[in-house]
Amino acid sequence: MTEEVFLSPKKKGKIAVFISGRGSNFRAIHDSILAGKMNCEIALVFSNKEDAPGLKTAQDRNLETLFLDPKAYSSREDYEKEIIKELRKRDVA
Template sequence: MTHRLAVLISGSGTNLQAIMDAREHGSLDVEIAVVFSNRANAAGLERASQAGIPTATLDHRDYPSREEFDQAMIDLLTPYAPDTVVLAGFMRILSSVFVRHYAGRLINIHPSLLPKYRGLNTHARALEAGDSEHGCSIHFVTEELDGGPLIAQAPISVQTNDTVDSLSKRVQQREHRLYPQVLQWRAQNRLELTYNGVLLDGKPLPTQGYILT
């Protein structure tokens, strides 16, 4: 059976587009069962609709607590039977209700070389620190914000003339290569989270994950 994805977004959906492109070009063997957003005007929803992919929205402001919103998301996503839930620019901190429900099936991409710069404004923070290297990370999601076990990272060199915008664009280019590759591992049943850590082809990955060169 084809591996089914639920992709969660809050904005323009550039990583969603990279996933759709990889699927279209045959390098990613998945079905995108649904694209979900907590913002009805998220541009990524239009990308999905134009590609004939089902979309769904819920407004988090309609729910009195984070947990109730997360349970509503679970209820909405359940009929789509996702094998992997993909966070692709989903700008909500998830509660334990959601994280525990999808434990081992919930993956996020973050624009830094974790454990550096969890949270927001990662590019500015890397520049302010004078880092020579920056990049992106993909990890399994746990209840610790941006702290789940690493799957893969894609480093880039920071240039002396880099700005937040130029750094962001170059990191995004790496994201668009890395995410489809990791999701193909999932589709091929090569990647899993176990009590012994992250396994690829049955072997533990190093603490920093696979490094895309």
């Protein structure tokens, strides 16, 4: 299922960025937001790897981060439900 999200030019949408490593795409997105090229805010930087260097980068940029270990859940479905729950807590569409 594919969803398109259109953000109002007047209202900043909240997004989450998923990383598993250095977070090079996350940095590019955040830099674009800071430069005014994207009308949104990063509500969460999420990783399934506790030692992902991009989490430290996000913390250094004063952004909220979250690591959830997929091995801690009995199924992929349970893991994904927990991710969705965390996104909803932060009003991420």
